[in-house]
Amino acid sequence: MSGNVSSPGATVVSRVLAVLYAFDNGHRRLGVTELARRADLPVPTVHRLLRELVAGEALTRDSGGRYVIGRRLWDVGMLAPEQTELQQVASPFLSDIHAATRATVHLAVRDGTEVLYLDRLSGRASVPVVSRAGSRLPLHATGVGKVLLAHAPAQLREDYLTMEMRRPTVHTVTHPERLRRQLAVVRREGYATTEDEMTLGACSIAVPIARAASGSGEQEVVAALGIVVPTLKRERTRLLTALQVAARGIGRSLP
Amino acid sequence: MSGNVSSPGATVVSRVLAVLYAFDNGHRRLGVTELARRADLPVPTVHRLLRELVAGEALTRDSGGRYVIGRRLWDVGMLAPEQTELQQVASPFLSDIHAATRATVHLAVRDGTEVLYLDRLSGRASVPVVSRAGSRLPLHATGVGKVLLAHAPAQLREDYLTMEMRRPTVHTVTHPERLRRQLAVVRREGYATTEDEMTLGACSIAVPIARAASGSGEQEVVAALGIVVPTLKRERTRLLTALQVAARGIGRSLP
DNA sequence: GAGTGGACTTTCACTCAGTGAAAGGTGTGG
């Protein structure tokens, strides 16, 4: 190759992935030029890759000629065992909580320093919430996030506390010392709550899901289960109980 | 390349996709050799591609060293607008039906000659059903399938009737003339039912979801909504009403 | 504990698939 790409170790595979990863929640429909910019690749290169990806049905073109993720990649994604096995086990329990509380129910895991939402059940009447399956939020501003952070490895937790934390609302707790104390409470009490920390007018409760330990010993927290409601009112105990029952059920059902 | 691959037009991109498409519902964890066989590529080639895909976090290796679809591909798949936009609009309505009926609820589209399940809500108590989000079944043996087939283009419908049809149970209707009459009834009545056609002991009702036409004219059926229950009992009317309310709601909410 | 079969990994010389600057279209707006 004459000029070749700036970054070393550039293979076709890495370029293909760069193109695919250029899509995100806010950018689901992209043109060649924008994809090239986002993937940091020359336009003609991206253009050719896109043609081959479309030929392979990995991508499709929408009515406006822009490129979108296609059905077959969706299919492939649905085969990721890490996400879908947990999601599948949890699904009936989420339904139960949703039926019992009519609140928005979330299933989430920790991905690095973010909450990754695996599933969401929301009623029509419930609070509008940003999260959807596949979306990410910071660990410190949501109920499920606090649970996951509280049960993360100590090293990661301490690192997180020293990082710059986003403040979606004025109620978001970003003071390291205050957050550290909150997390200790979450571990001790077994649940986390937030009020107006991510979205004004939205409160949340969340509990950890632990893989049921065969013998004794430390239980590994694999995910978190949470609900979002307009206000916690007097309901806290009832909602918490529903969550904990479900979390235990999921933990027992895990392989 | 000295020998090169048998099939012409073999690019790296097509090879990568062949490797990814080698995964399916029954084969989520695969070794190099099996992947190579399924993708019809030489083992060393697949091996190198796999390494690069793992480096790019598209794939992961499970505890047994086998390759599985990774988190980032799941992420990417969740961005497919065709599947997820419909799924997202429909989600609260599925919750409503599920809460009202406690039955297993399905959202599905037609993909060629198959039903593609986009979402499923199942209670713990409900009939065990094979379908899950991302899985496919033949069009003629399920409620949602009959709805989608009934509203498919006439040409495709006729072609389908001449094809060999699988018979999961003895009650599956595969006789072309009988099925054609059933589909006419489905179009006229606006819903489809099955009893024991896919799974013994499972019945289903399904209705079409049509994009709400702005003016008058033909409404385009984009998906189907169905539930699966142990037996229809006297409940048929109530269940059907719940479904139809939801289907209209989704149709109105579509962009 | 040597032997055997199977799957996984690495090597390496050859060469053609991939590359990207440049040029050619296409469409929109001033």
Place this chain on the structure above:
DNA sequence: CCACACCTTTCACTGAGTGAAAGTCCACTC
């Protein structure tokens, strides 16, 4: 009409990709 932005195609060069073959690892057998 020109200017600008985006999409698409061309083409000569060359190193990234290729896959047969050889090497490694592991489990299971006799």
